[in-house]
Amino acid sequence: xxxxxxxxxxxxxxxxxxxxxxxxxxxxxxxxxxxxxxxxxxxxxxxxxxxxxxxxxxxxxxxxxxxxxxxxxxxxxxxxxxxxxxxxxxxxxxxxxxxxxxxxxxxxxxxxxxxxxxxxxxxxxxxxxxxxxxxxxxxxxxxxxxxxx
Amino acid sequence: xxxxxxxxxxxxxxxxxxxxxxxxxxxxxxxxxxxxxxxxxxxxxxxxxxxxxxxxxxxxxxxxxxxxxxxxxxxxxxxxxxxxxxxxxxxxxxxxxxxxxxxxxxxxxxxxxxxxxxxxxxxxxxxxxxxxxxxxxxxxxxxxxxxxx
Numbered sequence: 219x220x221x222x223x224x225x226x227x228x229x230x231x232x233x234x235x236x237x238x239x240x241x242x243x244x245x246x247x248x249x250x251x252x253x254x255x256x257x258x259x260x261x262x263x264x265x266x267x268x269x270x271x272x273x274x275x276x277x278x279x280x281x282x283x284x285x286x287x288x289x290x291x292x293x294x295x296x297x298x299x300x301x302x303x304x305x306x307x308x309x310x311x312x313x314x315x316x317x318x319x320x321x322x323x324x325x326x327x328x329x330x331x332x333x334x335x336x337x338x339x340x341x342x343x344x345x346x347x348x349x350x351x352x353x354x355x356x357x358x359x360x361x362x363x364x365x366x367x
Numbered sequence: 368x369x370x371x372x373x374x375x376x377x378x379x380x381x382x383x384x385x386x387x388x389x390x391x392x393x394x395x396x397x398x399x400x401x402x403x404x405x406x407x408x409x410x411x412x413x414x415x416x417x418x419x420x421x422x423x424x425x426x427x428x429x430x431x432x433x434x435x436x437x438x439x440x441x442x443x444x445x446x447x448x449x450x451x452x453x454x455x456x457x458x459x460x461x462x463x464x465x466x467x468x469x470x471x472x473x474x475x476x477x478x479x480x481x482x483x484x485x486x487x488x489x490x491x492x493x494x495x496x497x498x499x500x501x502x503x504x505x506x507x508x509x510x511x512x513x514x515x516x
Contacts, residue, residue: 242415252411255404262401266391291440295408
């Protein structure tokens with residue numbers, strides 16, 4: 219189920235535009251918990267890929283592919299849970315003030331996760347390493363801008 | 368990326384057998400948070416399908432298919448996070464005493480989620496309803512046996 223990058227961006231943007239929190243979450247606490255849960259899962263699988271990319275864990279091509287596939291799917295999920303009226307957690311209020319900028323970051327993570335998954339499918343550690351850096355930078359730039367410590 | 372039921376069961380069992388917590392999670396708190404996170408996400412998407420199956424929300428074939436696809440992927444994830452030494456949270460100690468029985472429940476959820484996803488893909492509400500009941504029963508029987516309140 220390989221998707222092109224434009225298709226992914228379109229899908230991500232469509233999800234962002236068409237998902238009012240009211241329609242998806244019974245209460246704002248559920249939205250907060252949902253985005254925290256999905257981002258934690260993203261972080262766990264990303265961390266496993268990073269350990270391999272950075273030589274801190276032995277490279278296991280099959281494990282890398284599985285982790286990247288989960289990452290590709292779960293990276294699409296958190297964004298519908300930042301709907302109006304769901305402020306809270308570590309999410310800075312700027313997210314709701316600069317929604318277009320935030321959505322750009324979200325779309326970028328979805329795109330980078332897809333690239334990482336494609337790289338992992340090659341079974342080539344060099345390609346995984348090359349795709350990991352930009353993906354990690356995407357996490358960091360969004361956290362720096364929109365996550366409080 | 369449709370998989371046969373035997374393939375799914377094999378994949379699930381393989382994941383359960385080949386995933387020592389030590390290899391996947393930096394500390395047991397991460398394993399606990401990971402299984403809580405993934406099960407929460409499962410519950411959210413399952414709840415959306417249930418609302419449609421039970422007539423509490425209008426049937427939206429596209430949304431049903433998307434929710435079921437996420438469910439199918441995420442339902443495979445929690446089980447690697449019940450490794451040795453990761454007792455805690457709402458997980459009853461019986462999980463580690465009756466691991467074979469617990470794993471049966473896990474495999475069953477993975478299988479039911481795949482059936483639910485296949486049903487959702489038909490776009491037929493009657494098929495979604497038919498697949499929802501057994502899946503809900505699978506959640507309940509495992510929670511009754513292995514989750515403390």
